[in-house]
Amino acid sequence: MPPEMKKIVLFFPVISPLHTEQNVPLSLLALAGPLQQKGYTVRIIDARVERDYVKLLKEEIADALCVGITMFTGDQIHYALEVCRLIKAARPELPVIAGGWHPSIEPRSTLEHPAIDIVVRGQGESSLCELAEHLETKQPLSDVRGISYKENGVIRENPDRPLEDFNSFPPMPYELVNMEAYLQTARYPREALYMSSRGCPFSCSFCSIAVIYKRAWQALNPERVVAEVEQLVRKFGALRVKFFDDCFTIDLNRVKAICRGLIEKNLGIVWSCQVRAADILRFDDELWQLLHESRCVHFLMGLESGSQRMLDKIAKHSKASDAIVACRLIKERGFDFGSAFIFGLPGESWGDVKQTLDFICALRRLDPEAAFSFFFYTPYPGTASFDEAVKLGLRKPATLEEWSRFTVTRINIPWVDSRRIDKMRMILRFYFPLAFPVKELKAKINALGWPFKAMFNSLRPLGYLRMKFMCFCFPFEWWIYRSFLKIWQKREEFFAKRLPGEF
Ligand code: B12
Numbered sequence: 376m377p378p379e380m381k382k383i384v385l386f387f388p389v390i391s392p393l394h395t396e397q398n399v400p401l402s403l404l405a406l407a408g409p410l411q412q413k414g415y416t417v418r419i420i421d422a423r424v425e426r427d428y429v430k431l432l433k434e435e436i437a438d439a440l441c442v443g444i445t446m447f448t449g450d451q452i453h454y455a456l457e458v459c460r461l462i463k464a465a466r467p468e469l470p471v472i473a474g475g476w477h478p479s480i481e482p483r484s485t486l487e488h489p490a491i492d493i494v495v496r497g498q499g500e501s502s503l504c505e506l507a508e509h510l511e512t513k514q515p516l517s518d519v520r521g522i523s524y525k526e527n528g529v530i531r532e533n534p535d536r537p538l539e540d541f542n543s544f545p546p547m548p549y550e551l552v553n554m555e556a557y558l559q560t561a562r563y564p565r566e567a568l569y570m571s572s573r574g575c576p577f578s579c580s581f582c583s584i585a586v587i588y589k590r591a592w593q594a595l596n597p598e599r600v601v602a603e604v605e606q607l608v609r610k611f612g613a614l615r616v617k618f619f620d621d622c623f624t625i626d627l628n629r630v631k632a633i634c635r636g637l638i639e640k641n642l643g644i645v646w647s648c649q650v651r652a653a654d655i656l657r658f659d660d661e662l663w664q665l666l667h668e669s670r671c672v673h674f675l676m677g678l679e680s681g682s683q684r685m686l687d688k689i690a691k692h693s694k695a696s697d698a699i700v701a702c703r704l705i706k707e708r709g710f711d712f713g714s715a716f717i718f719g720l721p722g723e724s725w726g727d728v729k730q731t732l733d734f735i736c737a738l739r740r741l742d743p744e745a746a747f748s749f750f751f752y753t754p755y756p757g758t759a760s761f762d763e764a765v766k767l768g769l770r771k772p773a774t775l776e777e778w779s780r781f782t783v784t785r786i787n788i789p790w791v792d793s794r795r796i797d798k799m800r801m802i803l804r805f806y807f808p809l810a811f812p813v814k815e816l817k818a819k820i821n822a823l824g825w826p827f828k829a830m831f832n833s834l835r836p837l838g839y840l841r842m843k844f845m846c847f848c849f850p851f852e853w854w855i856y857r858s859f860l861k862i863w864q865k866r867e868e869f870f871a872k873r874l875p876g877e878f
Contacts, residue, residue: 383410383507384435384442387421388454391784397423397560398568398619400552402445402475402499408545409500415440415507417551422454424556429461436466441510443495443503445475446485448583448755449782452477452775459490470510474499477778480586480757482523486530488775493524497587500544502536541573541593546603554611567613571600571633575621577651578759579679580689581720584621586757592622597629601636608642618648625654627662634665647673653693655701663708674705678714681734682727689720689760695734702741713746714738718799719788720752721763725795729845732802736842739811746813749803751796753783764788801853802842809838809852830859 385407387400400421407417418435422428436442442462446455459471474495478485482494493516495502502521509516516524521536558565572595574588595603607613624630637646648671655674658666678698680686686693705712716731738745754764756771756778765771767790772778781787786796808816809831820831834852841847 381414381511382416382418382435382439384418384420384432384439386432386442386444386455386458387419387423388444388446388451388458389422390447390454391450391782393784394423395560396562397421397557399549399554399557400445401547401568401570403443404547404549404552405541405544406443406474406499406503407548407551409504410507411548412545413504413508417548419551421552421556422458424553424560429458432458432461433465436462436469439469440507441470441472443472443474446473446477447475448477448480448778449753450779450784452779456488456490456775456779459488463490472503472506474503476583476587477756480583480755481775481778482532483530484773484778485775486523486525491775493522496521496523496535498536498538498541500541501539538588538591538593542595542599546599546606549606549611558611558613561615563615565612565614567607567611567616568619569604569607569616570620571595571618572620572622572625576625577622577690577692579691580759580763581679581717581752581755583755583758592625594620594626594629597632597636600633601640604637604644604646605640605642608644614644616644616646618646620649622651623648624650624657627654627657627659631662631665634662634669634671637669638665645670645672647671647675649675649677651693652676652678652698652701655704656697658704667709671710673711673713676701676712676714678734679717680720680723680727681716681731682723685720685723685727685731688722695730699734699737699741702738702745706742711745712742713748715748715750717750717752718803719786719791719796721760721767721790723791728795728799732807732842732845735807736811743811744813750783751786751788751791751799753781753787764790798847801850802847805853805856806838806841806847806850809835810842811839827859830855 385403387403400419403419407419410417420428420432420435425431444455444458446452455473462469462471470492471490472493472495473485473491478494479496482496485491485494493506495506502519505519506516506522509519516522517531517533520534523530523532558567561567572593574590574592575584576590576592578585578590604616607616646669676698679689679691681695683695686695702712716735718728718731735747754761754769769787769789772781820828834855837852
């Protein structure tokens, strides 16, 4: 086999034009390590950070064995398909492999697209290696587990590949990507994204994780985690690390071991992690102390709703009251927190919305600078809430193109009246920040000059009262604000720094 046929191109499409903060493409780096071990040359092209990615892609595919493209449900599919078409125009015979969350959950409709030849379902490391070997030696694909593919126009679905322990996979070859580009666009100076575990034992009805991981949870051993974080710091100059695990704090002894390792290495960084509020209540004094000494500074929680009825309905297995206790505890222990909330889930009443708004105000009183992300619910395929959404009138997209319009930037909740959506937007984008402005917003208003500042300060008490009494009739402040914006030619998003936000 000529050496040039050992090249595999992995492509990360733009997620959304709204994203300014770019994260390391962990999925592609995870795939690259095992491929390199098998002797393949891997090129990663990330359209989010590579200006001339079309030119680069055309050059790289000229002598490639295949191209792999990752896709989430939503906008990213649109950008992925643009590239698939380009590849097929340049080299029609080159196998295009789709992987990641969307193709894994919807392999058939993905393969029905003429520009996609093969889908790798779920964990991709071993499936892609085996697939590459089969393509290289021109063997039939029928015995490669975990893939779906087209054979003479017929879609074949091979059996699933059992989940493998990812401790057995090699470390991510970060040198294949432009780490500097990710560190420079991060929310915090030189913050790097890292995942020390995968999967989640819970099965919240709106979340896709259980669809792929079947409630399994796998974690890297603490020594490896610490060594990999050390590499991010010493080799690439990361100053902050964001552990984006779905369930970082399931095994508290593992967390303690990671903290001890970080303390021992004395890396001079700060770090943050995603946690479940209920886990915070299980932290003992020793863990709080270790978190403090290892310089953990921030906890991000998906609290979703302040209505216990909704939390039970989405099978969150958590108590709204526990979340308040957890946030209080976090602040008392000297850490910061942020949280994400979802509005418009199937079955949510206006009473539930009001409870969530009250809950958010209570959290804001606990910490005036806590960062919140508000989302309108997007039904993701394969989840229980998606099935309920279909019963409530959502039309399931039939083609990959249709799935590309299924994204947080568009409203996909036909059971929620458009007037209610407008009202929620008004509250979340305008009244909430008016009543509880964070420092960043205040600074922006000051920078706009005295007329805007005077207007803002005179409307603030009214905004606060409206939030306190949940009374939004005759919203003249909102009307004034909107007219003001027209005059000042500012975009409505000014107040909506965190809407739509990110997990
Ligand atoms: C980090 C992350 C992000 C980052 C960006 C990702 C990045 N730069 O890589 C940010 C913060 C930007 C983000 C944004 C969003 N995210 Co997100 N995110 C994640 C998270 C937590 C980790 C992804 C990751 O890197 N995993 C680690 C790697 C190693 O695993 P992996 O991605 O699964 O890849 C493996 C396989 O999938 C497969 N694979 C993946 N790609 C490919 C490609 C090929 C060719 C092959 C062969 C195999 C393959 O092999 C890999 C190795 O095993 C996941 C949850 C999770 N646990 O994965 C959610 C997740 C992917 N996000 C999700 C969602 C919904 C979003 C948002 C829409 C949320 C929102 N409300 O705004 C936004 C998207 C915004 C938009 N406008 O569309 C959903 C996706 C569901 C779906 N059906 O697509 C997930 C699964 C979370 C969930 N709870 O449901 N996200």
